[in-house]
Amino acid sequence: MSAPAGRARRVLAATAVAVAGTLAVGMAVAAPSAAQAGPTLGQLAAAKGRYFGSATDNPTLNNSAYTAVLGSEFGQITVGNTQKWMYVEPSRGRFDYSQADQIVAFAQAHNQTVRGHTLVWHNQLPSWVNDVPAGELLGVMRNHIANVAGHYKGKVVHWDVVNEAFEENGARRQSVFQQKLGDGYIAEAFKAARAADPNAKLYYNDYNVEGINAKSDAMYNMVKSFKQQGIPIDGVGLQAHLVLGQVPSTLQQNIQRFADLGVDVAITELDIRMRTPRDAAKDAQQAADYRAVTNACLAVTRCVGITVWDFSDGHSWIPSVFPGEGAALIYDEDFAKKPSYWAVYEALGGTRTTTTTTTTTSGNNGSGCTATYRVVGQWNGGYQGEVTVRNTGSTATTGWTVKWTLAQGQTVNSLWNGTVTTNGQEVTVRNANYNGAVAPNGTTTFGFTGSSAGANPIPALTCATS
Incomplete structure (x- = not known):
């Protein structure tokens, strides 16, 4: 799969328009009630010792049809944008948690756990970070982690401590942190996160690492080294921004090899995009792909859960970054459950109505x-x-x-x-x-x-x- 170019635009496109290719009549849509018959994806996953969750963003919290599904179907929430550096520390030493706190409060009100995303990332940085002298940047990074992870201590079960630090060939990405602090900055970030919140599970998170390849090998070697050195790392996140029909054949094997290092694995940002418009054949392939990802996670004990990168096609980042592509999620833009939803439902042990x-x-x-x-x-x-x-x-x-x-x-x-x-x-x-x-x-x-x-x-x- 090609790298998700324009990723910075991706996270800013959480309220993208509905996928134009999905054919729907222009009538008002009645969203499914929270009191639907049968178990939810969150409940089914919990019965198997996992979670099934969704990312979300602040603008969508004002959409009652959207929040009816978000608050009832999922057992876990990821803060899609507003825990990132540009939002929580827009100027040096000035912290603002107002937007992220809204999402955390929503999750708490609906008995959902929260994954924190993300403490250190080369994108969505305020410009002032790039201007910090090399001799001061480690202290700035530690201070940022201490404040943000400290603020959410006891409210966040996982932290994506460092995000996307590797290039496709396995080399270190030349971010401001890599250039000014060198290879050791990732370990220092994990140490700072552990000090700030000893009970949160600490994750390294990246994309295009779902199968076994040069990039996932580099991530594997880093985790192995951290475990040998006693660096506090508890898990790895496989983002899983996938393309229709291209679920890596080595996905389960890759999950297992990380689990064998003694860390948990999470599918953290799942979506499976297609060329639009949708049709029955594409829907069937997408359903098979979602089922394959779910089954791969269920096959490995230390694969702890799956998070879709928002749940409705109308709120996906894909169309704004990949023109002509979309329809990547498990609900359509009108909050109807797609075949991909039912594939996950059945893989988690649910039974569909078959009248x-x-x-x-x-x-x-x-x-x-x-x-x-x-x-x-x-x-x-x-x-x-x-x-x-x-x-x-x-x-x-x-x-x-x-x-x-x-x-x-x-x-x-x-x-x-x-x-x-x-x-x-x-x-x-x-x-x-x-x-x-x-x-x-x-x-x-x-x-x-x-x-x-x-x-x-x-x-x-x-x-x-x-």
Whole structure:
């Protein structure tokens, strides 16, 4: 995988616009209630001795639909931006924790643990740090760590003490800390963090180190050396900003080798990006990739948890840094659960609702189709459905249409991979511009979220081709 170029822009893009390629109707969306049926990802992970969490950022705390999911689905929160140096020490010796404290308070109010991110990083530094004389910088770094980690003592379970100190070839990144302090600055940072908060687990965190390669080898050798020297390091974070279909084959082996050094491992910033727009095939591959990452973590006892780098496509950093790419997370921009969500859910031991119905066909001259309706998930006041259209004819379709009648109290709020119109209780879904051609015996799928009052009956559908 190529390095996430423009990473500094990434963290500033936490409130990026929704991925344009995801096809959805322009209706108001009812977010899933916190009182959804069945366990959450956080609960499922906890049952396996892990955590499953999400990063977040301050602007999104004002979005009630977003916070309803953030506060109920996850057992852990990472402060995406506002614990970084430019926010907490904008000028030398002046500390400001107001924004980061808001996120920590949110987590505490929802019984969620907090990962601290990050104490020492070459990006998002205030300009004054670069101007500190070499003879003073170690003291400045120690003072920063002592204040920030000290302020959050007892409130943060992990600290990403040093972030992204290696280049792709395994050489040390020539940051201001490396240039002025040399190789020893990382060890000094860990010592200072341990002194400031003896109970927090201390992590080194980096990207493109998920598989075994030159960069992860350099990280491995550093951790091994630290353990031999008695430098206080407790874990490593594998960021896991991955590309669709490119989960490293050596991921589990890599996690295991770090665990064998006597440190914990966390997947700290998981997302899996694709070329947009989404389609059923890309969604299926992304689901398989999320499942593979989750299974790799579950296979190693010292892999302690997984954090997605925010949970909704509408709040992802990817589109602003990788034009034409996105849809990298487990919820879409309307907070509907994607196939990738359900892959993680099942990998963690959850069981999906599988009620289905196969419906009537129509067509002539060798054409025809079936539509199979499935309730993917339900919660108080809402549900997510999925319809699979199969071409039962002998020639490829050029288009398809599925119709059904909603029961009283049901609505369709958001739909993807198709275009929807409603007339009272009558729903008509036609193919999108990219999935109308279906080969004989081939399938395509569209999904939707809706509201329901009381019962949520399975409707009878009709399917027609053109």
